[in-house]
Amino acid sequence: MPISFYNTLTRKVEEFKPIVEGRVSMYTCGPTVYDFFHIGNARSFVMSDVVRRYFEFSGYEVNYVMNITDIDDKIIKRGNEENRPSSEVAETFATAFLEDTKRFGIRHASTHPRATETMEEIIAHIKALVDKGAAYEVDGDVYFRVSAFKEYGKLSGKKIEDLQIGARIEADDRKENPVDFSLWKSAKPGEPSWDSPWGKGRPGWHIECSVMSQKYLGKTFDIHAGGNDLIFPHHENEIAQSEALTGEPFAHYWMHFGFLNIDNEKMSKSLGNFFTARDILEKYSAEVIRFYYMQTHYRSPLNFTHEGLEAAKTGLQKLQGLYDALEDAKTGSASFDVAAHEQRFIDAMNDDFNTSAAFGALFDMTREANTALHADTGMDDASRASLRDFLQRSCEGVFGILSSEKDDGGASSALLDGVMQLMIELRAEARNEKQWALSDRIRDGLKELGIVLEDSRDGTRWKTTT
């Protein structure tokens, strides 16, 4: 089965057919940098990262673009609150974004364009829309004329008439139609601004994504992704302002990530259940959080709980345990068939990136591999190598949840290795002389320090707990 996934535009799971054979052009809506990003944002970024990595696993070359929106009302507001220039606010959180994504194991995009560095193109795009009659100016503001784009609503399934009835759209006399949206906002005194044919001002919310994606990926590209809540109005408006100008499809596939709730409630600052990505990384490793996210299908809502995180932590140790055991195992004679398991993994992922089912395959494989490894016959070198290779490509490469490096808790590994070597030798001597009290004291003492000893017939292994 080829890679297939759910396309919001058609409301069906569709086989992926790239514009250019072997290549994927993909755009995911990045952050507006007015604050640290939170664990809900993190879910979208992680899942988007996994999709990108899986395409690469499958042999595609991926051109992955994620914007950084660094000029926006919320940034200006924050700047005012903190009494510092909004550009400084943007810079602070753009830097934090890059740092935090890295700590989360989210690979940086091929390009992270910024709105303020794309101003020329944004203005040109708006001007072209005005020239074409799809937008109009009113006193320095420019609005998109929704009536000029007949397909408006095709992504979200909304009808313009319904939107007009909805009383929630603010009445603005200056707009021809309440549903028209802002492309350019004139600057109030003291606000950051750029020169434009309509005077000083800044871009509206949606336009920057249209322009940045098309600048780096072309008029039409393969995949546009983002959080569920962006379907309307953000993505709907992006389509309108892009296709109204080019007359061609904007993105072929639209992918949306489910929302994250905290203890069954929507995360919000007012409810006090708001966690930034930074907060959560204090308590759990990036691998555990990533694994937790991936246990649920990307389109389903995810309920974020402490218990769930703890369960993920334990589950992940099982996978890591096999990875480590493969390293230490002695050469045996039995062969192990990795290919069948890899095929199950691929089938699951090709079917709408079904990470939950993929883990089913991975855990079944783990059980069988552990059994083989512990059997008298052991596992031959070639099997061990291919098993390791598969785990490396899947769990480390695609999912980013396993590490081949021994976690030494930050201590100097050469020194710690030496000390541990000695401790294990001393304890082995005590055990040979059946001095259980002493050997147990060593084991218990180390455990309190965060080091776990595991005895097997091949000797004693140690690892740190995290």
Place this chain on the structure above:
RNA sequence: GGCGACGUACCCAAGUGGCUUAAGGGGACGCUCUGCAAAAGCGUUAUUCAUCGGUUCGAAUCCGAUCGUCGCCUCCA
């Protein structure tokens, strides 16, 4: 009011017409291994998929009703 999603074991979560008298993870209990542990393995933990009807040779999967939960329609990943 409009649009949409969902309800699977103690918890999380795949499966969406026959291969399933329902994957996988966590938890619990019993066992094997072990000096004792840990790790690993084995077994048990849903004849049942919110409820009630219907379609079908056959339904967790399709249709209808009912109950419940949630999202979007406004800044939001």
